[in-house]
Amino acid sequence: MxxxxxxxxxxxxxxxxxxxxxxxxxxxxxxxxxxxxxxxxxxxxxxxxxxxxxxxxxxxxxxxxxxxxxxxxxxxxxxxxxxxxxxxxxAQGGAGKLRIVVECHTCFDWLMPAMDAFRQRWPEIELDIVSGFHPDPIALLLQDRAEVAIVSEQDADEAVDYHALFRFEIMALLANDHPLTAKAYLTARHFADQTLITYPVPDEMLDIVRQVLAPAGIAPAQRRTTELTVAMLQLVASGRGIATLPLWAVQNYLERGYITARPVGRKGLTGELHMACTAATSAQPWLADFVRITRESSFKSLPGLELL
The missing domain is CATH 1.10.10.10 (Winged helix-like DNA-binding domain superfamily/Winged helix DNA-binding domain)
Known part of the structure; x- marks a missing residue:
């Protein structure tokens, strides 16, 4: 043959x-x-x-x-x-640990399945998530309090390596009877007289503020915060304000008709996620596998992702 x-x-x-x-x-x-x-x-x-x-x-x-x-x-x-x-x-010669600090509240939708898949392949690596909200996750890497940080932006001034994950669309979320549902998409001015419902994070960590509202010189009439995604969507559904979240985080609610989504801007609003770590962690034999597993499992299971 x-x-x-x-x-x-x-x-x-x-x-x-x-x-x-x-x-x-x-x-x-x-x-x-x-x-x-x-x-x-x-x-x-x-x-x-x-x-x-x-x-x-x-x-x-x-x-x-x-x-x-x-x-x-x-x-x-x-x-x-x-x-x-x-x-x-x-080559590694022993076990290791992988502590993950996350910058975003919605990361767990895709991070937990990726961790489960990684754990099956590398059972000797101790996995953990650093609890609590951390406004400066890169600092935890440099202080040896975490091995990996999930961040939305790359900072060339930081002494860390970045591994690209994916890009995703961020949608404006409205009550089904909200007047703005008549619009094909929302612009910055549509947020001016609205209550913006967000996670309790600084303005500079919100894509809607950083990419849309601040450049237009617009601030929402009021901002309301909650830790839980489901609580945010309940507030939206009851007409208490509007929110902006990744499409993959709210797809199930949209399919059930619980709320209505509209793009932000004519071309849409997108966010990105990257995995940051020190050069020493990048050199670990399991790190590349963790990046690959995270990218592939997220891309296969979540709607509307674009790999970076």
Whole structure:
């Protein structure tokens, strides 16, 4: 038999296509262009002489050949990843700890599943979340009180490494009968006579203030705070004010018709999240795996994410 053209990247491409449900999202997950991904698949189909999936179906429907290769991928890729982790453990020479400080209140929606997946792969690494709100999470890294900080902005002046996670849309949230639901999108002036409901954080940590209101010289008529997302949405639903939150944090409430969402600005308002750590932590063999797991699990499970 001639030498196989099948490579690990092909197996990863097939599993990404299955897990994301589209060529566009699979390409983003793998950090490839859609053209490069399509070329990989076409190469395999030409080699085997039959299609691997139905291109007109959404999500893709895999042929018998495609399903057989997926079966191979599901068996081989975990074994390879496990072997690579074992080699990294030998190089590391012992257990470690990963304490995480989070800047945002909604991070737990995607962080906890990522931690669970990481814990299964690296059981010897002690995982913990640094409790409480911390206005300067980078300081905790430099004081050796945490290994990783989840932050919304990169600061070139800080002596830390940044690992990009994802970008997401932030929506304005309104009561279903709010007059502003008649607008296709909200602008800064629409917030001027409203009560803005937020988490209890400084203005400079709020994307709606930092990116929209402050540049326009506008402050909301009143600001009301709460620690809990569900309490914030209850206040919105009862007409006590408007809020702005990531789309993925409120998708379930929108699908149930509990509240109404509108974009902020004609082009929408986006936020970003990054993982910050010291150079010493970046050098740990498990850190890259934690970044990868966090990116992939979040991208697959949360709506509207764009990997950075």
């Amino acid at each position: 001639s030498q196989s053209v099948l490579e690990l990247r092909h197996l990863r491409t097939l599993t990404a296509l299955r897990d994301t449900g589209s060529l566009v999202r699979a390409a983003q997950l793998l950090n490839l262009t859609q053209s490069a991904l399509s070329h990989q698949l076409k190469l395999l189909e030409d080699r085997y002489g039959l299609p691997l999936f139905e291109r007109k179906s959404v999500p893709p429907q895999f042929s018998a050949a495609g399903q057989r290769l997926l079966q191979l991928a599901d068996g081989a890729l975990p074994l390879i990843e496990e072997a690579e982790r074992d080699v990294a453990r030998l």
